Amino acid sequence: MNTPRPQTIDPIWAGFGLLALWIGIELLSSSRWLELPSIQQHHQLLETDSTHKTSSPKLSALLSEVPLAERKVWFAPYTTFPETGVVESRLRQGVYDTFKTFPDSGISSNYGAFKHSPADSLFTQASSQGLVAEAHLAQRLGYRFFALDLGAVEDPIEALKLCRQITGCQHTSDGYSLYPMNRKAIIWIRSLAAFQRRIPLLPQQSASPRWNGLVFAPNQWWLPKAESLKAATGSMRIRARALWALSLYRYEPSELPASARANLASRELSVKALLGPGLKGADLCIASKVTATSKNRCQIVSLRSGDGPVEITPWLSQGSVTQIQVEAIYDKYGLPTTMERLPSVDNSELQPSPFSLAITPLRLH
Numbered sequence: 001m002n003t004p005r006p007q008t009i010d011p012i013w014a015g016f017g018l019l020a021l022w023i024g025i026e027l028l029s030s031s032r033w034l035e036l037p038s039i040q041q042h043h044q045l046l047e048t049d050s051t052h053k054t055s056s057p058k059l060s061a062l063l064s065e066v067p068l069a070e071r072k073v074w075f076a077p078y079t080t081f082p083e084t085g086v087v088e089s090r091l092r093q094g095v096y097d098t099f100k101t102f103p104d105s106g107i108s109s110n111y112g113a114f115k116h117s118p119a120d121s122l123f124t125q126a127s128s129q130g131l132v133a134e135a136h137l138a139q140r141l142g143y144r145f146f147a148l149d150l151g152a153v154e155d156p157i158e159a160l161k162l163c164r165q166i167t168g169c170q171h172t173s174d175g176y177s178l179y180p181m182n183r184k185a186i187i188w189i190r191s192l193a194a195f196q197r198r199i200p201l202l203p204q205q206s207a208s209p210r211w212n213g214l215v216f217a218p219n220q221w222w223l224p225k226a227e228s229l230k231a232a233t234g235s236m237r238i239r240a241r242a243l244w245a246l247s248l249y250r251y252e253p254s255e256l257p258a259s260a261r262a263n264l265a266s267r268e269l270s271v272k273a274l275l276g277p278g279l280k281g282a283d284l285c286i287a288s289k290v291t292a293t294s295k296n297r298c299q300i301v302s303l304r305s306g307d308g309p310v311e312i313t314p315w316l317s318q319g320s321v322t323q324i325q326v327e328a329i330y331d332k333y334g335l336p337t338t339m340e341r342l343p344s345v346d347n348s349e350l351q352p353s354p355f356s357l358a359i360t361p362l363r364l365h
Contacts, residue, residue, distance in 0.1 A: 211238070240324075240355050278332055289320045
C-alpha cells in the first residue's frame with residue numbers, strides 16, 4: 001500500500017502570494033475604498049443640513065464661472081500633494097481626488113510644490129501655524145479665493161455654518177467652502193481660529209521639517225509636536241535623532257522671491273543648541289561654508305548640563321548645507337557613552353536625543 005505524501009507549498013509561490021496580498025491591502029488603504037461607507041455618510045451629513053436643503057454646485061462648476069485671470073484659489077488645509085500618500089480629508093476617495101475640482105480651462109492654485117522648494121517651505125510653515133496663518137499668507141500672495149476642504153477639519157459642520165454666515169461664501173456639493181478674498185475677508189479669516197485640520201503637521205511629514213528658512217534633512221530629526229507650533233511667535237524646537245551625523249540647509253535671500261524672504265531668509269534669527277535630557281554633556285562639530293577653513297574643519301560646540309543653550313546661528317551659512325557631527329556624548333555620570341545607550345525621557349513619548357535646536361525669530365514680520 002502506498003501511503004499518500006502530505007502536500008507541501010512551494011516557498012517561492014507562498015512568497016508571491018503574501019506579496020500579492022500585501023499589495024492589495026496597500027491599494028485598498030491608499031484609495032480609501034475601505035472607508036467608503038463613512039465617506040458617503042459624511043457626504044449625506046453635509047448635504048442634508050436642515051438649514052440648507054437646496055442643491056449646491058460642485059467647486060469646479062463655481063470656478064468655471066470665474067474669469068481665468070481671477071482663478072487664483074488657495075486650497076486649505078495645505079498639503080504637498082501628493083507626496084504624503086495620506087488622504088487627510090474624509091470627503092476624498094484617493095490622493096488624486098482633489099484634481100476633480102479643477103476646471104478644464106485652467107486654474108492657479110497652491111498645489112504642485114516640489115519637495116523642499118521655497119514655496120513648499122513657506123506654505124508648510126503657514127499651514128503648521130493654523131488656518132488663520134494660511135489665509136493671511138494666501139491674501140498676501142494675491143489669491144482671489146480660499147477653498148476650505150470641510151472633510152479635512154475637525155468640526156466640518158461648524159465650518160459649514162461659518163460659510164453660511166459670511167456674505168459671498170459658497171458651499172459646494174463636493175464638500176468645500178469657497179470664501180472670497182475681498183476687503184471683508186478679515187471677518188472670516190479671524191473666525192478660522194476656531195478650526196483645526198485633522199492632521200496638523202501633515203505637510204511637515206511629507207518631505208522633512210521646515211521652519212524659518214531652515215530645511216532639516218529627512219529622517220535625521222524628530223518631527224516637533226503640533227502644540228509647539230500653534231502660537232504665532234514663529235518659534236520651534238526640533239530634536240536630533242540618535243545619529244552621529246546630521247545636516248540642515250538654510251536659505252539664501254537671493255534664492256527666494258521677494259514675497260518669501262521675510263519668512264524664509266531673515267538674518268534676524270536665533271538658533272540655539274540644547275543638551276539632550278539625561279546627559280551630562282555632548283560635543284558637536286558644526287561645519288558649513290562659514291566654519292570650514294584650512295585650519296579648522298568645523299566649529300566645536302560643547303554642551304554641558306547647567307550651562308544653558310549655546311547660540312550657533314553664526315555658523316549656519318545661508319545658501320549651503322550645514323553638517324553637525326556629534327563628536328562625543330557623556331552620560332549622567334560624565335562618562336562617554338553611545339547613541340544606543342541614550343537615556344529615555346521619563347513619562348514622555350519623546351524618543352532619546354543627544355541634542356535639540358531652538359529656533360526663534362528676533363523680530364516678527
